[in-house]
Amino acid sequence: VAPALMPERQSRPGVAVRELAVRAVHRVNEQGAYSNILIEAELAHDRLKGPDRGLFVGLVRGTLERQGALDWALDQLLARPPGQLEPLVRDVLRVGAYQLLYTDVPAWAVCDTSVHLARRLGGRGAGSLANAVLRRLASSANDLSWPDRFSDPVGYLAIRQSHPRWLVTRWVERFGLDETTKLCEADNVAPGVTVRVNLLRTTRSDLAAALAREGIVATEGRWAPEALHLSGHGDLRGLQAYQDGLFIIQDEASMLAARALSPRQGERVIDACAAPGGKTTHLAALAGDGARVLAVDVNRTKLSQVEARARHLGLTSITVSEGDAGRLGELMPRCADAVLLDAPCTGLGVIRRRPEVRWRRSPPDVVAAGQRQQELLSGVAPAVKPGGRLVYAVCSFEPEETEDVIVGFLSSAGGRAWDIDDSPCTLWPHVHGTDGFFYARLRRSRIGPEEGNGAF
Numbered sequence: 121v122a123p124a125l126m127p128e129r130q131s132r133p134g135v136a137v138r139e140l141a142v143r144a145v146h147r148v149n150e151q152g153a154y155s156n157i158l159i160e161a162e163l164a165h166d167r168l169k170g171p172d173r174g175l176f177v178g179l180v181r182g183t184l185e186r187q188g189a190l191d192w193a194l195d196q197l198l199a200r201p202p203g204q205l206e207p208l209v210r211d212v213l214r215v216g217a218y219q220l221l222y223t224d225v226p227a228w229a230v231c232d233t234s235v236h237l238a239r240r241l242g243g244r245g246a247g248s249l250a251n252a253v254l255r256r257l258a259s260s261a262n263d264l265s266w267p268d269r270f271s272d273p274v275g276y277l278a279i280r281q282s283h284p285r286w287l288v289t290r291w292v293e294r295f296g297l298d299e300t301t302k303l304c305e306a307d308n309v310a311p312g313v314t315v316r317v318n319l320l321r322t323t324r325s326d327l328a329a330a331l332a333r334e335g336i337v338a339t340e341g342r343w344a345p346e347a348l349h350l351s352g353h354g355d356l357r358g359l360q361a362y363q364d365g366l367f368i369i370q371d372e373a374s375m376l377a378a379r380a381l382s383p384r385q386g387e388r389v390i391d392a393c394a395a396p397g398g399k400t401t402h403l404a405a406l407a408g409d410g411a412r413v414l415a416v417d418v419n420r421t422k423l424s425q426v427e428a429r430a431r432h433l434g435l436t437s438i439t440v441s442e443g444d445a446g447r448l449g450e451l452m453p454r455c456a457d458a459v460l461l462d463a464p465c466t467g468l469g470v471i472r473r474r475p476e477v478r479w480r481r482s483p484p485d486v487v488a489a490g491q492r493q494q495e496l497l498s499g500v501a502p503a504v505k506p507g508g509r510l511v512y513a514v515c516s517f518e519p520e521e522t523e524d525v526i527v528g529f530l531s532s533a534g535g536r537a538w539d540i541d542d543s544p545c546t547l548w549p550h551v552h553g554t555d556g557f558f559y560a561r562l563r564r565s566r567i568g569p570e571e572g573n574g575a576f
């Protein structure tokens with residue numbers, strides 16, 4: 121991903137980094153970019169220095185995270201709804217409002233830099249608008265009106281925690297107000313960095329010690345024996361330990377999904393939706409690089425990332441293949457001892473990682489995702505040998521994408537030969553400190569031919 125264009129040299133301190141932040145927010149809102157990828161690309165570009173790096177990340181994340189609340193506040197001060205403003209100018213106002221309402225940046229500095237930026241990006245009129253709106257917001261931040269928390273608790277929660285109302289409504293119906301508040305709060309906290317130790321090359325304690333020598337604090341994960349949580353780090357990819365393939369960045373919940381498949385030496389394993397390969401490489405490592413792991417993905421370009429990850433970690437047991445997971449059972453019947461289906465999903469479990477996801481999804485998306493996942497599961501399952509295992513995983517905890525998919529599959533004609541092998545597992549950001557994630561392990565009954573057709 122190309123980083124946002126560098127703004128022209130600014131005489132005013134602090135304007136350049138804010139312009140980069142506004143342009144990044146704009147690309148997310150208007151062009152469908154993902155904030156975590158844009159942020160990573162910008163930081164890798166290395167033109168922002170020192171405190172500006174943290175400021176950039178905070179402004180982009182914070183603005184996208186709090187966008188619902190910011191628009192609610194701006195709406196009270198604008199003659200027309202924020203949605204009707206020129207998009208780049210609207211994003212200047214949002215980034216300015218974020219700083220006024222959620223950071224310690226002095227109001228004069230926010231107004232000064234925002235007005236300058238609005239004029240530069242939208243002309244003199246935009247500058248005047250930013251001046252009027254942000255100065256009023258600075259002086260009236262404590263007098264803003266919010267939905268009434270007693271007569272409209274869902275509306276209050278949705279605006280104050282900046283989540284879409286439809287999502288808060290469905291969560292409150294499922295979990296109640298208190299639990300939903302905690303979940304929304306967890307969505308608004310940026311996750312720290314978790315890495316998966318390459319246990320084929322080092323141990324968790326040895327890697328922690330090596331990182332400590334670089335000034336990085338590494339604490340053991342609570343759930344996966346190869347997880348380390350890091351703090352006090354800069355660019356991890358510059359570290360010798362990274363270049364030596366001793367770890368990759370991965371959330372702990374994802375590690376548990378690969379572990380649930382328990383791949384072993386000598387087995388045939390398929391990762392049906394593999395790219396970019398976080399779980400494929402974990403599956404290969406768990407089998408001591410002694411299984412035959414086939415990584416399938418519909419996206420050829422992203423499959424090269426699987427190959428790059430395998431090379432980086434020194435794994436030789438992975439083969440990649442472009443293809444539709446939904447046809448695996450038909451093309452490779454009873455071939456695999458173990459299959460992972462980490463299905464495409466709404467991503468509503470990883471809002472804390474991609475704050476904009478909350479604004480991109482709607483109720484029909486959840487239903488459509490569930491239908492697609494069930495088709496994929498039904499299409500993948502026949503690739504498993506009788507007696508073999510299948511793990512279904514998604515980074516969502518919506519029922520349509522989780523339990524309903526499993527129940528629907530087990531009650532279908534193709535699912536009758538299958539059982540749930542272990543209780544399905546759901547991980548929650550506010551409970552486990554991981555991404556929101558669901559996985560279920562299924563086992564195919566032994567009735568039927570014992571041998572596969574040896575196609576891979």
Ligand SMILES: C[S@@+](CC[C@H](N)C(=O)[O-])C[C@H]1O[C@@H](n2cnc3c(N)ncnc32)[C@H](O)[C@@H]1O
Nearest residue numbers: 393394395396397398399417418419444445462
């Ligand atoms: C949740 S991501 C997988 C993440 C991956 N397992 C990892 O841990 O790095 C879902 C993947 O499914 C792929 N995909 C979507 N539809 C597919 C299909 N019909 N067949 C195969 N892959 C598909 C997408 O390209 C995407 O890479």
